[in-house]
Each structure stands twice: as C-alpha cells, then as structure tokens.
Amino acid sequence: MARTLTTPDVSGLTVQPGALSCSRADFFLSNRGFTVNQTDDVIVRLEGVSKHYGATTALDGVDFACKAGEIHAVLGENGAGKSTLMKLISGVIQPSDGRIFVDGEETPLPTPRAAVERGLVCMFQELSLVPDLSVRENLMLGAPGSGLGRLPGAIVRRAQEVLAQIDGGGIGMGARVADLSLAERQQVEIAKAFARNPRLLILDEATSALNASVVDKVFTLIRAECARGVGVLFISHRFHEIEALADRISIFRNGALVDSFANGAHDYPAIISRMVGQKITDLFPAKPRARPEAQEVLRIDDFGWNGELTDVSITLRKGCITGLGGLDGQGQAAVLQGLFGLLKKTEGGIVLAGQPITLNSPGDAKNPDIGIALVPEDRKTEALILQQSIAANMELAAVGVRGINAEDPALYQPYTDALELKCESLDQPVSQLSGGNQQKVALTKWLALEPRCLLLADPTRGIDVKTKTQIYALLRRLADQGTAILLLSTDYEEFIHLCDETHIFYDGRVVRHLTGDAVTAENILAATLNIPAQQAAHG
Amino acid sequence: MADLLRANRREAIALAVLLALLTVYLVTHPRGMSTYVMTIWANQCLILALAAIAQFFAVIVRGIDLSVGAVMALTNTVASYVLAGSGIGLAGGVVLVLLVGLACGLVNGILVVYGRIQPIVVTLATASVFVGLALLLRPTPGGQINYDFADAMTLDVLGVPTALIITALVIFGFWMPLRRTGLGLGLYAIGSSEQAAFQSGIQVPVIRMASFALGGLFAGLAGLYFSFVTTTGDAGIAPNFTLNAIAAVVLGGVALRGGVGSLIGAVAGAFILKTIGALMFFSGLPPLAQPFVEGLILAAAIAIGGADILRVRNRLEVFGR
Numbered sequence: 001m002a003r004t005l006t007t008p009d010v011s012g013l014t015v016q017p018g019a020l021s022c023s024r025a026d027f028f029l030s031n032r033g034f035t036v037n038q039t040d041d042v043i044v045r046l047e048g049v050s051k052h053y054g055a056t057t058a059l060d061g062v063d064f065a066c067k068a069g070e071i072h073a074v075l076g077e078n079g080a081g082k083s084t085l086m087k088l089i090s091g092v093i094q095p096s097d098g099r100i101f102v103d104g105e106e107t108p109l110p111t112p113r114a115a116v117e118r119g120l121v122c123m124f125q126e127l128s129l130v131p132d133l134s135v136r137e138n139l140m141l142g143a144p145g146s147g148l149g150r151l152p153g154a155i156v157r158r159a160q161e162v163l164a165q166i167d168g169g170g171i172g173m174g175a176r177v178a179d180l181s182l183a184e185r186q187q188v189e190i191a192k193a194f195a196r197n198p199r200l201l202i203l204d205e206a207t208s209a210l211n212a213s214v215v216d217k218v219f220t221l222i223r224a225e226c227a228r229g230v231g232v233l234f235i236s237h238r239f240h241e242i243e244a245l246a247d248r249i250s251i252f253r254n255g256a257l258v259d260s261f262a263n264g265a266h267d268y269p270a271i272i273s274r275m276v277g278q279k280i281t282d283l284f285p286a287k288p289r290a291r292p293e294a295q296e297v298l299r300i301d302d303f304g305w306n307g308e309l310t311d312v313s314i315t316l317r318k319g320c321i322t323g324l325g326g327l328d329g330q331g332q333a334a335v336l337q338g339l340f341g342l343l344k345k346t347e348g349g350i351v352l353a354g355q356p357i358t359l360n361s362p363g364d365a366k367n368p369d370i371g372i373a374l375v376p377e378d379r380k381t382e383a384l385i386l387q388q389s390i391a392a393n394m395e396l397a398a399v400g401v402r403g404i405n406a407e408d409p410a411l412y413q414p415y416t417d418a419l420e421l422k423c424e425s426l427d428q429p430v431s432q433l434s435g436g437n438q439q440k441v442a443l444t445k446w447l448a449l450e451p452r453c454l455l456l457a458d459p460t461r462g463i464d465v466k467t468k469t470q471i472y473a474l475l476r477r478l479a480d481q482g483t484a485i486l487l488l489s490t491d492y493e494e495f496i497h498l499c500d501e502t503h504i505f506y507d508g509r510v511v512r513h514l515t516g517d518a519v520t521a522e523n524i525l526a527a528t529l530n531i532p533a534q535q536a537a538h539g
Numbered sequence: 540m541a542d543l544l545r546a547n548r549r550e551a552i553a554l555a556v557l558l559a560l561l562t563v564y565l566v567t568h569p570r571g572m573s574t575y576v577m578t579i580w581a582n583q584c585l586i587l588a589l590a591a592i593a594q595f596f597a598v599i600v601r602g603i604d605l606s607v608g609a610v611m612a613l614t615n616t617v618a619s620y621v622l623a624g625s626g627i628g629l630a631g632g633v634v635l636v637l638l639v640g641l642a643c644g645l646v647n648g649i650l651v652v653y654g655r656i657q658p659i660v661v662t663l664a665t666a667s668v669f670v671g672l673a674l675l676l677r678p679t680p681g682g683q684i685n686y687d688f689a690d691a692m693t694l695d696v697l698g699v700p701t702a703l704i705i706t707a708l709v710i711f712g713f714w715m716p717l718r719r720t721g722l723g724l725g726l727y728a729i730g731s732s733e734q735a736a737f738q739s740g741i742q743v744p745v746i747r748m749a750s751f752a753l754g755g756l757f758a759g760l761a762g763l764y765f766s767f768v769t770t771t772g773d774a775g776i777a778p779n780f781t782l783n784a785i786a787a788v789v790l791g792g793v794a795l796r797g798g799v800g801s802l803i804g805a806v807a808g809a810f811i812l813k814t815i816g817a818l819m820f821f822s823g824l825p826p827l828a829q830p831f832v833e834g835l836i837l838a839a840a841i842a843i844g845g846a847d848i849l850r851v852r853n854r855l856e857v858f859g860r
Contacts, residue, residue, distance in 0.1 A: 090738075092737075092738060111737075111740070111742075112737060112738050112739065112740045113740035113741070113742065115740075116740045122738075124738055127735070128734075128735045128738035128739050129732075129735055130727070130728045130731045130732045130735045130736060130739070130798070131731055131732060131735075131798075132727060132730075132731035132732075132798040132799050133724070133727055133728060133731060133798075137724055137727070137728075138739075140724065141724060141725075141728050141736065141739045141740075141741060142728075142736070142739035142740030142741045143740075144740075146721045147721050148720060148721045148722040148725070148742075148745070148746070148749070149720050149721055149722070150719075150720060150721070151719065151720065151721055151724060174546065192739075305852070306852050306853075337853065337855070341854075342853060342854045342855055343852060343853055343854070344851070344852045344853070344854065345852055361854070382855075
C-alpha cells in the first residue's frame, strides 16, 4: 500500500507556475487506486528518504510527492514523522538518506533560504517569528529577493492584504511580535508565508491557536491559492478541518508512510485506526450525569482586572469540568492567570471552600492549603524547561511544597503510567520528546501535587488524537475523584463532549453560561460571536 | 511622537539621563560651558562610544566581545608606528590601522561561526593574543602621531567639537541606513531568535560574521581615535575599555540577551558613563569616595530604565523584559 505511491520518473520536466492547472476532476481520476498520472505536476518528490537522530529514526525510507493544485493533508500521531517531513522539504534539516526532487530534478535543500527560492514556503509549528522585531520587520525577514541590502517593501503590502482577509487587519505593522497573542502571531505567520508567493505552501499546525471563524477564512484563502495552482501540504489534528480542506490524505505512523488516499475514501474511525495502528473507539470518555448540586470548591465573584475582565462570576464544583470558551483574547486566559496569583490589583473576590482568599503568586496558589494548579498554554516556554530532564521538570512544581518529597518518583508514576509517557528514560531532556509527550510531562508535573482545583489552558492544542484521548480520560477520572477542573479550550468539541458546563467570553465578560443540552456547536459559535441565541436554550 | 517615544523607550531614557548629567556637569565645571570644555568632554566620550559600538555589534547577536579593549590596544600601538608621516603615508596608515581592527573582528567571527565556540570563550582567548601582539610592538608606551592631523580630529569645527560631528556621522551616516538593510534586520533577528531567523531564510553565518567584523572595525576606530587624543601608543589600555564598553551598552538599554537595543543607545550609554566620571572629577568629593558615588549614580541611571516594571499588572510580563 504505502510503496504504491512511487511516481514515474519525471526528471527533465520543468513546470512553470503559471502553466499549472487545477482540475479537481482530473485530480480525482488520476489518484484513484494510488497510481499517479505521468503528466501530473509534481512539485516536490521524495525518494527513499530517511532521517535518523542518533539511534532514533524519525523517517524511514519514505516515498512521497506533492502536486500543484492539490491540498494534501498529512496525518499521524505526534512523533510519526510529519514535522520531520515538513522540515526536510523546507530545508531546515537534511535527510540522512534518500533523494529530494524539485520539479523533477534532484535538488538538495541545504537551507530554508534555498527552499524559499524554489517556492517551497513553510509555515512552521514552532513559530518562525522573531519576538523582538516588529510585525513589518518580521514579514520582510528573509523574504525572497532580499539579501544583506535593501529590504523589499512590496511583501509587506501583500501580507497586509492577506491579514485583512483573515481577521488580522487590526494587527499593527509596528507592533512587537512578542506583544501579540498566540493567535495573532499565527495570523502573522500565515500572512508571512502567503506573501512569499509560494508554489508549495507547507502548513504545519497552521491554525492550531485560531478559532473557528478565522480558520474558515484561512481555508478560503488556501483554496484560492490551490485554485491558482499552488500545492498545499497540510498538517492538522482537527479532523473537521482536514475533512473540509483536503483533496488527498497521507497517513504516517512511526516514521513511515502508511497509506495515501483521496479524501472521502475512508471514514474517521478507519483513518484513526490507520494512524494509531489500533482501533480507538471513542475520542471522549463517557460523560456522567450532570451534578449541578455538587459541592462548591472554588468561586469567583464579580472578578475584574485592568479593564480586560469585568464582573466575571464562575463557580467550580467538585467533580465538574468547567469550560472557558470564546474568541481569542476575550479575557478567558486572564481568569486562569488571576486564579493562579499572576495578576496584580484584581477586583472582586476568590472564595475557596467558603473562605475568601487572596493569591499573590503561583507559590500561594500551589500551597496545599489552597491547592490550585495551572498548566499553561505554551508548553515550550511556560510549562517546561526544555533543556532539563523529564525528572527535573516534573519535580519543579513539587519542590518546596510542604509535606511532599519532590524527588520521590512514586509521586509521578501513576500519571505517567495513565498517560503512557513515551521516553527512553526520565533523564532524557524534555526537548527530545514529541509535543504530545511534552504535554504529558507538563500535566504530570502539576497533577503530582494532587490539586483541589486544576486550571488548564488549551491542554490539547497541537496534540495527536491518541494523546488527546488519554488526556480526556485522565481529566474525567480526576473529576470523578473530586478534582474541580477549569478547562480553557479553542476546540468546541471539548465543551460539548467533555465539559459539564461552559462559560463563553466576549470582551472580558461571560456572555453565555451553557449547561446540559444547551451545549451545542451552534450555541457555542453564536455566543463566541456575541449573537443572541436563536432558541430558548438556557440550561 | 508618543508612539515613537514608546518604541524607542530605552534610547529616550538614556538620552534624558545623559542630558541631565551633562547639564549638571557644565554647571559645576569651574570654567562653565565653553568650546574647550565641550571638546575635552566629547573626545573622552567618543573613544568609549566607539568601543561601546564595537561591543554593541557583539551583544546584539547574543554574543559578548571581551577583546574590544585588546583590539583597541593593538590598533593603538600599530597607529603609533604608522601615523607619524603625512599625506599618502598618513592616509595609508589610517587604512592599515582600520584593516588591523577589521582583521581582528574577522578572526573572532570565524572562530565563533565556523569553530562553533561561544563568543565569550573565543574573545577571551583572542584578547590575550591581541594584547600580546600589542606588547611585542610597544613594550612601553611611546611612538608618535602626526600632531596636525591629531589636532584636526580632536579639536573643533566652528566651535562644534569634531568628536560630536564624528558621532553624528556614525549615527546618521552609518547606523540609520544600516538599520534599514537586510543586514541590519538580520542582526536583530539572530540575536532575538536564531532559530526563527534561520527558518525565515536568513543567512545566519554570514550575518554573524559581518557583525563581528563590524565590531572589530569599530574597536579599530576606537583605537585610532584614542591615538589621536593621546598621540602615543600604549599596550596597557585593554581591560579598562573592555569592561566600560560592556557597562556602556547596558546603560544604553542594549539587552545582554541580544536582539534588543540600538547603536544610538550604546553611544548614549558611553557618553553617560564618561560624563559621570567627569562629574566626579570636579565634584569636590574626596577622591577615595568617588568610586562609591560614581557607582551609586550608575545604579540609579540603570534603575530609571527598569522603573516601569512597577506598573506591570501581570506578574508574567516581568519576565519578558
């Protein structure tokens, strides 16, 4: 199955970008049964490409091709080799073995610059923006045609047009990238990639921090590019995105190309079982009956901060998973930070088990008398110290907490077991782990404290399906054991299938409190845009 | 205007501090403000400013250059041999001195980029080599510089100290245009996030080499200007200038972690540092108490730059600074 994707030799065939056609009919005909038409406009082809890191094999003898005018989704668990594939095609890393052909000619891609010059433009999962430079400067950075001399201004105008189309028109060109939210940075990253006139656009988790309405606009743009003859390589962990966008789907597992087929040829369960190599019955654990009368653990009353949060009142109950939703930057993240002692001069009160408390630092919050833990949004910069070992990272939260011996491995074992943390040893640096496994370390670090109240900021962002199910199952089990969980998410399916109740934020206020049957995709979407609910669905 | 100030907050603070100190200096100076006083002051400031610029080019790409003073010593001793003549010989001597500085910078750059050794280690080693060469050239201070030429570079033009004109030339004729080029942008990109710069298609090795080469060139300029001011060659000046150059870039708001700050800030920092020293000289304080007070003023000047941290309402933002 996998090896049938080998394409006929097309060396000598040069393809002019303008001459490409994008006929869906041709495409589907030519791809049925995995035989590739001789005249297909292959932009990049890999032949027997492998990549080894020491003893680890990230990619193993992969044959792969991307064609003009095709949206090609690449699926796989974290660590399956998708990101390695993207990095090879965009010149960030070099293959240990095998050959790369661009337009039919064998072409080494020693640097990202070499790739960009051939029209292979990648939007990286680890954002490729320079934090201390302005948006404008970032857009010009390394743009095609720029050298050590004059900077191309035209690319900024092109990028601004792209930004305007994906709700990013409000991002100031002079703003420092470090001051932008994660979602805004992703929008800039998208604009930067589109403005470079790609022939093959590589999107690695391009929309993971964006909300649904922006994602739609990005997709419209991607389709338009594809219609112009641009090839698109697309990695995402959100199935509905892949279904909506992809022409063709390739599945990777353990560094090998497992299968490649036209979108629609297989249904979700079939795709998932190919990805994980085993059948996953349900993404989400069974949801128990709602318990609105459960004992109150934590409550915030008329909480406000710095004009970014106003009159927010939320109650967390024992055994309940409470969702926080909304467009990005509507204040939901500030609620988590406020509850973890990160904000100064907050208004309103925090009441823990009936007692008003004040939190002046994360140290206060994690104190066993209070027992609040926060797993932050950006695991690479906020949750983990990448160069340090797994063990050192896990101990970090427990160090200095009364009554806990942070060095005791038994503290962490139940959670690493439940989450099936994959590593060579606990002395391995966290940076060597895949994104999903990194998140498992970040979760374990805080769960070891057995918090009464667990705050989670988008814990499944950019995480593979299998890890997601493990995290969901663990969260439900913790809730059943009595932990109150506050879950900020950008994936509305988590509100529907995992959370017991959900607060939707808009402009620093809670605009809807959804419970029970009222938690539907339509209601969530309407509330995030602050449109009054159509039906009387107040729970 | 407000936006411009906010974007260049660090430079604005440094300039404000400098103006305040300069005012105090001129008011307390027994001879008051005159071309003579200003010229002496500006000459001292410019030597350190050029050294600070050399340091700036290392720091901006997330490095540090411990050989700035050593390159100055080497170029100064070379200058004391080749700048005694006149006409073509003198011009050739100036070019030779600057080429020596550039070569020193290139050696640092090659070792850092292709040797893949940390800048602090590389420049610690090369600093010894450069000072060693300088000592071989001039075991004791001596030599001479063409007095007419030295005067032309260190006095004034129509009442404006030449040193200030050179400073303006460096800022407006060199730095402002450079900042708008791919090289200028690349310097910041590499210092701020080397990985992001590489993935954006920046030629990281070339730019890092260029940065160290520019650093060497400016250290050479500092050595050259030092020669004009002292009209002699001295191999023993290195340690003082290296440390002061680092202090100057920090004072001027250049972050030692790289990617933040500007050449203007580094220049302002150098001017501040020298002005504080000059203030002490005329302050009437007992000489033994002067280092103590000088340190206090230095600490206060740095604190002003960091004062807005008190206004931060999200504790996480403290770490981004």
